[in-house]
Amino acid sequence: MKAYWFKYAESRRTFCSRNLKKSAKMLLCKRSLEHKILHSTHFMIKIHIIIGSTRQQRFSEKPAHWIYEEAKKREGVEVELLDLRDYPLAFFNEPTGPSGMKEEYSDPIARKWVHKIGEADAFVIVTPEYNHGYPAVLKNALDYAYVQWNNKPIGFVSYGGVAGARSVEQLRQVAIELQMAPIQKAVHIPAFWTLMDDQGNFKADTLIDAGEKMLDQLIWWAHALKMARQK
Numbered sequence: 124m125k126a127y128w129f130k131y132a133e134s135r136r137t138f139c140s141r142n143l144k145k146s147a148k149m150l151l152c153k154r155s156l157e158h159k160i161l162h163s164t165h166f167m168i169k170i171h172i173i174i175g176s177t178r179q180q181r182f183s184e185k186p187a188h189w190i191y192e193e194a195k196k197r198e199g200v201e202v203e204l205l206d207l208r209d210y211p212l213a214f215f216n217e218p219t220g221p222s223g224m225k226e227e228y229s230d231p232i233a234r235k236w237v238h239k240i241g242e243a244d245a246f247v248i249v250t251p252e253y254n255h256g257y258p259a260v261l262k263n264a265l266d267y268a269y270v271q272w273n274n275k276p277i278g279f280v281s282y283g284g285v286a287g288a289r290s291v292e293q294l295r296q297v298a299i300e301l302q303m304a305p306i307q308k309a310v311h312i313p314a315f316w317t318l319m320d321d322q323g324n325f326k327a328d329t330l331i332d333a334g335e336k337m338l339d340q341l342i343w344w345a346h347a348l349k350m351a352r353q354k
Contacts, residue, residue: 166199166346166349166350167199167201168199168200168201168244168245168342168345168349169200169202169242169243169244169245170194170200170201170202170203170243170244170245170246170247170341170342170345171202171203171204171205171239171240171243171246171247172187172190172191172194172202172203172246172247172248172249173205173207173246173247173248173264174187174204174205174206174207174208174249175207175249175250175257175258175260175261176249176250176251176258177208177258177260178258182282182315183249183250183251183282184206184249185319185325186249186280186282186310186312186315186325186327186330187204187249187280188204188325189325189327189330190249190280190310190334190338193331193334193335193338194338197338197342200342203243205239207260207264210232210235210236210264211232212230212232212233212260212263212264212267213232213233214263215266215267220266220269221237221266221267221268221269221270228267233267236264236268237267237271240268240271240272241268244275244348244349245275245276245278245342245344245345246275246276246277246278246303247277247278247279247280248261248277248278248279248280248294249279249280249281250279250287250290250291250294251283251287251290252281252282252283252285252287252288252289252290253283255284255289255290256289256290256293257290262297265297265301268301269301272298272301272302272303273301273302273303274302274303274348274351274352275303276303276304276305276306276340276345276348277298277303277304277305277341278305278306278308278309278310278338278340279291279294279295279305279337280310280312280334280337281309281310281311281312282311282313282315285313286311286313287311287312288311291309291311304344304348306337306340306344307340308336308340308341309333310333310334310337311333318330
């Protein structure tokens with residue numbers, strides 16, 4: 124009986140030792156990746172912030188400009204604001220989906236949009252919530268590209284019903300199907316009208332912490348996935 128328990132104890136020690144070594148190796152790999160990301164001098168990343176509403180008197184451009192300015196403060200980051208008003212895309216009506224297309228779009232606006240998406244390493248979508256969902260114009264813009272979205276992180280700034288949480292959850296599903304990496308942190312703006320002063324200025328003081336956490340995650344994943352895409 125003693126021999127049995129001795130063998131059992133030895134096998135457990137061997138098992139634990141192997142797993143500890145494996146865990147230590149994984150931790151070293153993670154730290155190595157973080158070190159490369161934090162100390163990389165040649166790794167400029169480009170973030171596109173997309174204004175996901177085209178309505179007149181829309182609110183979305185105010186938080187979009189705010190997160191744009193916050194992102195510009197980060198080192199090693201180039202930021203561009205994309206307004207869907209500047210890309211008046213027709214409703215998608217191509218014979219094949221973008222994942223199966225072998226030629227460029229004949230429509231110059233569609234070509235311009237797809238090329239612009241391809242330039243970015245990461246995205247932030249600013250979206251309202253209408254009737255438990257995000258705008259049709261935004262879904263249409265997402266559907267025009269495929270490969271250009273692949274293996275890139277995406278974050279969200281939302282407002283509207285329940286601070287736009289339902290819009291974001293739906294957009295996460297679309298992002299996964301586009302082979303993107305939707306990050307966990309987001310900026311949800313409740314009762315957005317209370318953040319406007321009498322002159323119509325957007326007061327984002329209460330959103331700064333959420334914005335910082337989202338950008339931290341977005342930039343980390345942007346670096347990690349850009350490194351992976353370049354292998």
